[in-house]
Amino acid sequence: MLKKTAIEKISQLAAVLMEKGTLLAPVKEVAGHNFAEINDPQKVDLNFYNTIISPKGAFFPPKEDFIKYKIGKTITEAEQIKVDSKPVFLFGVRPCDVKSFSIMDIHFNAAGIIDPYWSQRRKATTIFGYAYDLNQPVDAADFYNSLGIYAADPEGSDIFMVKKDKDLLLKGITPKGEELLAQLNTLVDAGKDDEKYYEETLKKGKEYKTRFLCIDQDVIAKKLEAVFNNNDFWTKVSSACLSCGACTFVCPNCYCFDICDDTIFGKGTRRRVWDACMFTDFTLEASGHNPRTQVYQRLRQKINHKYSYHVKKYGVISCVGCGRCTRSCPVNIDIYSIVEEALKL
Amino acid sequence: MTDFKKIEENLKKEAKRLLESGEVTVVLAYGKGFDEKHPMPFAAKSVADVDNIVFNEYCNYNMARYLVRYPQGTKIAIAVKAADSRAVIQLIQEEKIKKENLVLLGIPVIGMKNPKTDEVIDSKTTCGMHNPVLYDVLLGEEVHGQKIVSPYDVLAEYEAMDKDARWQFWKDQFDKCIRCYACRKACPMCYCDPCFIDQNKPKWADKAPQSPGNIMYHLTRFHHLAGRCIDCGECSRACPVDIPLYLFHKKVAKECEEMFNQVSGMSIEDKPVLVNFRVEDSDKILE
Ligand code: SF4
Ligand code: SF4
Ligand code: SF4
Ligand code: SF4
Numbered sequence: 225m226l227k228k229t230a231i232e233k234i235s236q237l238a239a240v241l242m243e244k245g246t247l248l249a250p251v252k253e254v255a256g257h258n259f260a261e262i263n264d265p266q267k268v269d270l271n272f273y274n275t276i277i278s279p280k281g282a283f284f285p286p287k288e289d290f291i292k293y294k295i296g297k298t299i300t301e302a303e304q305i306k307v308d309s310k311p312v313f314l315f316g317v318r319p320c321d322v323k324s325f326s327i328m329d330i331h332f333n334a335a336g337i338i339d340p341y342w343s344q345r346r347k348a349t350t351i352f353g354y355a356y357d358l359n360q361p362v363d364a365a366d367f368y369n370s371l372g373i374y375a376a377d378p379e380g381s382d383i384f385m386v387k388k389d390k391d392l393l394l395k396g397i398t399p400k401g402e403e404l405l406a407q408l409n410t411l412v413d414a415g416k417d418d419e420k421y422y423e424e425t426l427k428k429g430k431e432y433k434t435r436f437l438c439i440d441q442d443v444i445a446k447k448l449e450a451v452f453n454n455n456d457f458w459t460k461v462s463s464a465c466l467s468c469g470a471c472t473f474v475c476p477n478c479y480c481f482d483i484c485d486d487t488i489f490g491k492g493t494r495r496r497v498w499d500a501c502m503f504t505d506f507t508l509e510a511s512g513h514n515p516r517t518q519v520y521q522r523l524r525q526k527i528n529h530k531y532s533y534h535v536k537k538y539g540v541i542s543c544v545g546c547g548r549c550t551r552s553c554p555v556n557i558d559i560y561s562i563v564e565e566a567l568k569l
Numbered sequence: 570m571t572d573f574k575k576i577e578e579n580l581k582k583e584a585k586r587l588l589e590s591g592e593v594t595v596v597l598a599y600g601k602g603f604d605e606k607h608p609m610p611f612a613a614k615s616v617a618d619v620d621n622i623v624f625n626e627y628c629n630y631n632m633a634r635y636l637v638r639y640p641q642g643t644k645i646a647i648a649v650k651a652a653d654s655r656a657v658i659q660l661i662q663e664e665k666i667k668k669e670n671l672v673l674l675g676i677p678v679i680g681m682k683n684p685k686t687d688e689v690i691d692s693k694t695t696c697g698m699h700n701p702v703l704y705d706v707l708l709g710e711e712v713h714g715q716k717i718v719s720p721y722d723v724l725a726e727y728e729a730m731d732k733d734a735r736w737q738f739w740k741d742q743f744d745k746c747i748r749c750y751a752c753r754k755a756c757p758m759c760y761c762d763p764c765f766i767d768q769n770k771p772k773w774a775d776k777a778p779q780s781p782g783n784i785m786y787h788l789t790r791f792h793h794l795a796g797r798c799i800d801c802g803e804c805s806r807a808c809p810v811d812i813p814l815y816l817f818h819k820k821v822a823k824e825c826e827e828m829f830n831q832v833s834g835m836s837i838e839d840k841p842v843l844v845n846f847r848v849e850d851s852d853k854i855l856e
Binding site: 463467469474482484497503 | 603763767775778782
């Protein structure tokens with residue numbers, strides 16, 4: 225089923241979705257766009273390239289409260305915090321980011337490792353994928369083609385959206401998506417030419433080229449393993465790195481977290497917060513020993529984890545080439561260039 | 570207008586000379602990035618590395634940030650624009666580095682740009698000075714005849730807000746913070762290891778990216794930089810969500826200057842203003 229709406233009237237669609245559940249969509253902020261919970265349907269803004277921070281927060285929020293507790297003299301009271309299972313609509317996700325969810329599922333939603341918070345949210349969420357605008361230039365930092373992902377790839381979305389001039393075309397991909405689409409009464413049926421445009425866009429998406437590293441993931445994984453001890457190389461490529469958390473916090477595929485008890489006057493919350501392998505204290509042990517004291521060790525870990533260990537263990541690279549880490553790095557460290565250089569060694 | 574190409578040439582020439590003669594073992598400068606608009610901080614360690622050096626209007630980085638990474642006594646040459654030279658001076662005052670181990674390659678420049686917005690970086694987000702305060706070699710013509718703008722002019726609008734509005738302004742800003750710590754990591758004066766925010770015993774603030782932890786992190790950091798921030802603007806530029814940290818730093822710097830009549834990072838003879846007791850110092854801070 226293909227439906228459409230004028231982009232101008234997107235707030236009407238937003239309002240309908242807000243009646244049905246929680247709407248997460250791109251909004252414009254000072255520094256650019258980010259996904260946010262929509263309270264005012266006028267705020268939804270599809271005039272963006274990609275968001276600064278990835279949409280992973282929809283399933284893996286920067287802060288997740290588990291337990292509220294009160295420490296008493298004799299007994300400690302504790303109460304578990306449940307995830308709200310209201311339907312969620314994640315609206316306007318680029319194909320590379322949609323792909324990232326399935327890679328993250330390996331860690332939060334696979335046999336043996338079901339994270340209840342991630343999996344409940346995944347179940348409750350309908351994903352509206354959104355093709356890149358093929359009439360706009362590709363950003364120099366992107367390289368999702370290398371990972372076999374294309375600009376107008378509907379895979380993984382429940383509903384896939386394509387921009388056609390002033391209109392938005394919406395196609396049901398999964399049964400969940402089809403069902404929802406049929407209920408959205410602000411949409412109208414698309415015509416024959418729209419059908420054609422939609423199909424052509426999917427095809428043309430393959431011609432919309434990002435930077436391209438000929439990636440045979442096993443070759444890369446082996447190469448990175450082989451150069452692990454080449455300290456000169458790692459020192460050189462990390463000499464500018466500040467060892468901050470910007471790259472991992474914006475990344476759709478970074479999933480490290482820290483569990484902490486934030487307590488004040490005997491009352492507190494046990495929660496998890498995003499953590500980053502680039503932080504100095506990430507590997508600090510209780511004894512005081514820190515196996516990764518140097519910046520190069522941390523950057524090497526970040527890259528090897530994504531491109532080597534992850535491939536060996538799970539058979540897939542833990543990066544979708546969205547370019548966010550490069551765009552947000554205060555010193556322009558580019559993960560793509562580092563992998564490329566390693567391959568030349 | 571600044572001749573960026575000329576400066577790049579001179580920078581390469583000096584780097585080559587210093588490395589060849591063994592006068593220094595590392596030259597902290599700027600290198601090629603993945604495209605021209607995205608150069609990177611670069612440490613040249615051999616003559617062969619010199620080819621990679623570039624200088625253009627996007628080389629904003631304050632290279633003084635990297636000085637404390639090298640063991641004491643390492644002979645280092647460092648490219649410094651105006652604010653960067655002030656960071657070096659401040660670090661010398663704080664005894665983190667010694668002048669005798671450094672060669673300062675001064676870069677007078679006007680027209681540096683923020684690559685995200687392509688706006689010229691001036692006194693709004695930085696100290697707005699054009700000529701390095703301290704240098705051993707000058708790599709270009711000094712900039713003169715520019716209208717002098719106070720780095721504190723940008724505060725006017727903000728100072729006009731009443732107390733509640735100002736507090737609300739900062740609460741809204743801090744709510745945006747994702748606690749990636751790029752700001753402290755980009756800052757040449759944030760060299761503490763461990764930083765108070767990473768400590769567990771005692772734990773000074775919540776880890777979660779929300780108030781009150783965010784407020785605690787930023788207010789403490791602002792005050793740890795009182796009289797030390799040299800207004801290079803790197804913290805704000807590093808922030809992925811564009812929190813205007815420079816406003817707070819400038820406000821603190823302005824108050825400090827008014828109270829103690831000393832500007833940070835202007836002379837290696839000065840003592841850091843908050844660790845130096847002078848009988849004539851203002852008591853306003855105690856009021
Ligand atoms: S590593 Fe960088 S390019 Fe890859 S998914 Fe993460 S942010 Fe995107
Ligand atoms: S690569 Fe860039 S964003 Fe990542 S830790 Fe290093 S400086 Fe920070
Ligand atoms: S606080 Fe910001 S402006 Fe001040 S020295 Fe540090 S990075 Fe520069
Ligand atoms: S760089 Fe910005 S988002 Fe990151 S910790 Fe600093 S203020 Fe917060």
